[in-house]
Amino acid sequence: MHRSHTDSPDVAAADLLPFLVLAFGLAxxxxxxxxxxxxxxxxxxxxxxxxxxxxKMTVYAPAVAAGVLVVARTGLSGLLRFLERLRLWRVAVGCCGRCCSTFS
Incomplete structure (x- = not known):
């Protein structure tokens, strides 16, 4: 089922300009x-x-801006859902060691 951005609690494309202003402004x-x-x-x-x-603020400004916008748009529950993505791991555990060892 297709949902429009007005029905979705996700961050919308309209938040791109505020994100850019915040990220570049902070940095x-x-x-x-x-x-x-x-x-x-x-x-x-x-x-x-x-x-x-x-x-550190200069380096992490995009992450801070993203966090501020997610909280402003979706609240703390949205921030928790946003941070939940950090736990996704789509690579086999041993893969990184095998790949990196071929370059040394």
């Missing part, structure tokens, strides 16, 4: 702070490195 905003105010940022958050919270 570029954090990066802009790191570029424009390096001394101030280093004084508040520590030296610029992979452990800096603004650097």
């Amino acid at each position: 570029w905003g954090a990066m802009l702070l790191l570029i424009l105010f390096p001394e101030t940022v280093a004084g508040i958050f520590g030296p610029v490195s992979a452990r800096n919270p603004l650097f």
Whole structure:
């Protein structure tokens, strides 16, 4: 049975623009702070490195934006369904070891 996007509790294609605005806004905003105010940022958050919270925000901005939109659109139950997909494993357990060993 075909369901339209208005009937579906899933995240709709109309959420793409808010996702892009949030993801790029968070990432570029954090990066802009790191570029424009390096001394101030280093004084508040520590030296610029992979452990800096603004650097982590830059890296994980798409995931944060997705989580915010899923919660806003479908609530906490929708977020749990969204995160449930992380448990899907469609590859045989031993496959990864055999494939990776052929490249070394």
